[in-house]
Amino acid sequence: MQAYLLNLGVLISIYSILAITLNFIMGYAGIFSLAHAVFFGVGAYTGALVAMSLSASIFVTVPIAMVVAGVLSLALALPALRVRGEYFVAASLGLQVLAVTVFSEWKSVTGGIGGLIGIPPVDLVGYQIYRPAAFFPLSLAVLVLVLVATRLLVHSSFGRSLTAIRDSESAAESFGKNVPLIKTISVVISAALAAIAGVLYAHYLAFINVESFTLDTSVLVMAMVIIGGTGTAAGPVVGAALLLLLPGLLSYMSFLPQTQIGAIQQIIYGLGMAVLMIFRPGGLVGRSKAKARTRPKDPDTEAQAPASRPAEAAR
Amino acid sequence: MLWLQLTFTGLQVGALYALTAAGFSLIFGATRVFHFAHGAAFVLAAYVFYWAETSGLGMVAGIVLAALAAMAFGVAMDRLVYAPIQRHEGSFFTVFVASFGIGIAVQNVLGMVFGRSFVTISTGLSRSVKLMDGVYVSPLAWIAVACAGLFFVALLLFLNRTHVGMALRALADSPELIRAYGLDPRRLSSIAFALGSLLVVPSAVITALGSGLNPTLGHHVMLISLAATIVGGIGSIGGALVAGFILGLAENLALVVFESQWTEAVTFAILFLVILLRPAGLFGRHATR
Amino acid sequence: MTASAATNAAARPVEAPEVLLEIRNLEKHFGGVHAVSNVSMDLRAGIVTTLVGPNGAGKTTLFNLITGHLVRSGGSLRWLGRDIAGMKPYRIARLGIARTFQDLRLFNDMTVEENILTVMEPGALPFSLSGPSAREKRAKVEHVMERTDLIDKAHVRAIDLAYAERKFLSLARIMAADARLWLLDEPASGLDPNSYETFLRLLREEVAAGVTVCIIEHNLDIVVGISDRIAFLDRGRLLADGEPKSVLENPELTAIYFGDRA
Numbered sequence: 001m002q003a004y005l006l007n008l009g010v011l012i013s014i015y016s017i018l019a020i021t022l023n024f025i026m027g028y029a030g031i032f033s034l035a036h037a038v039f040f041g042v043g044a045y046t047g048a049l050v051a052m053s054l055s056a057s058i059f060v061t062v063p064i065a066m067v068v069a070g071v072l073s074l075a076l077a078l079p080a081l082r083v084r085g086e087y088f089v090a091a092s093l094g095l096q097v098l099a100v101t102v103f104s105e106w107k108s109v110t111g112g113i114g115g116l117i118g119i120p121p122v123d124l125v126g127y128q129i130y131r132p133a134a135f136f137p138l139s140l141a142v143l144v145l146v147l148v149a150t151r152l153l154v155h156s157s158f159g160r161s162l163t164a165i166r167d168s169e170s171a172a173e174s175f176g177k178n179v180p181l182i183k184t185i186s187v188v189i190s191a192a193l194a195a196i197a198g199v200l201y202a203h204y205l206a207f208i209n210v211e212s213f214t215l216d217t218s219v220l221v222m223a224m225v226i227i228g229g230t231g232t233a234a235g236p237v238v239g240a241a242l243l244l245l246l247p248g249l250l251s252y253m254s255f256l257p258q259t260q261i262g263a264i265q266q267i268i269y270g271l272g273m274a275v276l277m278i279f280r281p282g283g284l285v286g287r288s289k290a291k292a293r294t295r296p297k298d299p300d301t302e303a304q305a306p307a308s309r310p311a312e313a314a315r
Numbered sequence: 316m317l318w319l320q321l322t323f324t325g326l327q328v329g330a331l332y333a334l335t336a337a338g339f340s341l342i343f344g345a346t347r348v349f350h351f352a353h354g355a356a357f358v359l360a361a362y363v364f365y366w367a368e369t370s371g372l373g374m375v376a377g378i379v380l381a382a383l384a385a386m387a388f389g390v391a392m393d394r395l396v397y398a399p400i401q402r403h404e405g406s407f408f409t410v411f412v413a414s415f416g417i418g419i420a421v422q423n424v425l426g427m428v429f430g431r432s433f434v435t436i437s438t439g440l441s442r443s444v445k446l447m448d449g450v451y452v453s454p455l456a457w458i459a460v461a462c463a464g465l466f467f468v469a470l471l472l473f474l475n476r477t478h479v480g481m482a483l484r485a486l487a488d489s490p491e492l493i494r495a496y497g498l499d500p501r502r503l504s505s506i507a508f509a510l511g512s513l514l515v516v517p518s519a520v521i522t523a524l525g526s527g528l529n530p531t532l533g534h535h536v537m538l539i540s541l542a543a544t545i546v547g548g549i550g551s552i553g554g555a556l557v558a559g560f561i562l563g564l565a566e567n568l569a570l571v572v573f574e575s576q577w578t579e580a581v582t583f584a585i586l587f588l589v590i591l592l593r594p595a596g597l598f599g600r601h602a603t604r
Numbered sequence: 605m606t607a608s609a610a611t612n613a614a615a616r617p618v619e620a621p622e623v624l625l626e627i628r629n630l631e632k633h634f635g636g637v638h639a640v641s642n643v644s645m646d647l648r649a650g651i652v653t654t655l656v657g658p659n660g661a662g663k664t665t666l667f668n669l670i671t672g673h674l675v676r677s678g679g680s681l682r683w684l685g686r687d688i689a690g691m692k693p694y695r696i697a698r699l700g701i702a703r704t705f706q707d708l709r710l711f712n713d714m715t716v717e718e719n720i721l722t723v724m725e726p727g728a729l730p731f732s733l734s735g736p737s738a739r740e741k742r743a744k745v746e747h748v749m750e751r752t753d754l755i756d757k758a759h760v761r762a763i764d765l766a767y768a769e770r771k772f773l774s775l776a777r778i779m780a781a782d783a784r785l786w787l788l789d790e791p792a793s794g795l796d797p798n799s800y801e802t803f804l805r806l807l808r809e810e811v812a813a814g815v816t817v818c819i820i821e822h823n824l825d826i827v828v829g830i831s832d833r834i835a836f837l838d839r840g841r842l843l844a845d846g847e848p849k850s851v852l853e854n855p856e857l858t859a860i861y862f863g864d865r866a
Contacts, residue, residue, distance in 0.1 A: 025693035032408055079587060083594045085407060086349055090541040094583035101580055163723045164711045173693040173707035174671055174722040175781055226412055263423040273416030277409045278399045
């Protein structure tokens, strides 16, 4: 039982890091990515390869994985952020699909479908950490560090710029914000921090393959953020814990067909996302934005006669 | 003769992509709803057809039921999911997430009912017939192309010649104008969803008869529809049609050089090139933000 | 920068003040519609210019062209002699041109304080290396909040403010932005008489401190009360440009203006 709980604790910590870093761009920059599992995967593969060939020290694997994921995210951000928001969703979906192909086909590096086996345990100043009882505190500590780092960023001038852009891109531009640059930086930060989760994951399981980094993972992480509460501090962690506890809870319900637990779980969070968007778009933790946003628009925009609008509104 | 064979296959696949993408583009153009569950309408229609076929109802009944299922799904999404969201906020993101969530749920329900492995309906129509040395085309391919042609013409006539069709094209730009003409924007929106969803049916049926079905196909259909809409230019239904053909052809002609697991990568490469070089799309009007 | 402009104007009151923004033969078409058509005018330092004209006359379009939110179809825009046409909005903003929006476009989920603070930061880096210190910025935010009567609302989200407060926050943002030219899009519409007096007082103070203002306004009291000059637009054309009295007493223009309203 204790082993089960420790294992769950490690997984919740790792997925919380993913959810927090996705929330950083979704909740504060208004960028919706379906490619978060790609950066998780890049972090895991990079961390594993570095650990197997160079050093398993966390102070070597993590920085290298962060740089690789950050640079790769530029390939997505630079073209896709120049244009409308819908494009980013499409481009990220495309990147996710492409990455799965690369993970499973680039056999010399990723080991193909078979994956990478025998990844050494993480090395923390000379101590090898592999037992769950030791790994859980480590993953929790990293989670706290990532949480603190993102909170500091959100409350810095950079974070204010991000939120300003999310709330009104045109107004932010009018006050001198370089919108594409700021958005690009946020995507790079998010990808680099997600890679940390990948490194932990690779060390913890000692084995990785493409299965962990598919579109399903990206969707799962997105569901964690949305169900927990987009743009809130605690939401992503709550969402991650909830969705990872769900399979365990479902397996207690003996009337459910046990082979279908995975599908039932996905149905629950799929419907959960839809229902939340209808009734409580702020998520479980977030305040009910639906209420705040139903207030009437400023009277001067409402008062304008519709017939006279097209010429001035055509932008 | 390989490339000729692949061109034929590409045209067949492209015709189906074009129809599906045109449906997505029609819905997006008229309602500004990013209908991510369009892929779910596709798998739903395909599995309804599969169910009708395997339970002996016959092909015609199968097609009718598939069409009804797709249209009912589209209209239900509009009425029960999008309309309530748009009433209080309706940001692009909220609508997208809800649509996405429903898509996941539909995929998994179908997986539970019909299993997660590939299923296919065996019919003589999918058996290839020799056209010339090294080029084989199945009757299904001809049906696909003919179907696509028929639907294109019908769609264009509808959008350009009928009152409702023209109103649909104007809906996104000025709902006030639509109201001024005495049409109900909500009803028009439902029509857009019904029609857009109907356009997945030929593709769904032919896929069920040909290459086979699996619940995750919805993602692929969605990626293609999105890519075709962007490559063709957001807001241009004709553009989405042409882009569908381009993507189908490119995917198949790429097999001359690459192995089959890279086909989606080819789609993605085209999408990225278009976003980089022609963000407005090949036929689009609205360029950047 | 603003201070030197003010002393210049004071030292040589007879000469026409320096031209900040020079607009020449500006054109903007949307499809076949000429939203702005062959408009030429100068915005001079310290002069309050009001754009009047019926709805759809192209006033907001003119603002959008100046700030780079729309790309011109023809003509030229020069800021202190430098061609700014085709520049990105954020670059134009950094030259010292700031604006408000008719629909305000506040940063709705941010507090009043954050709304004002963020316009003082370029914000591409988590920590600013140059520019005013954090304490100086805070002090300025306080000052701006006091002047706009928003000090009690410092930690209230913009979306939860009352209408007049939202209008003043829009003004507070532009006050904090340290711009030399302000483009105000119907800043006083919908204000009650009290708020309206506060608004006029603030605007006068800012103009006295050296800010150059261009306003879109329907309220003729404001137009007469504060403008040095009126530019009358109709269907994208500049029909008149001069002293408030001469423009407002022109019967043809008033016919167009009030004709639209009736």
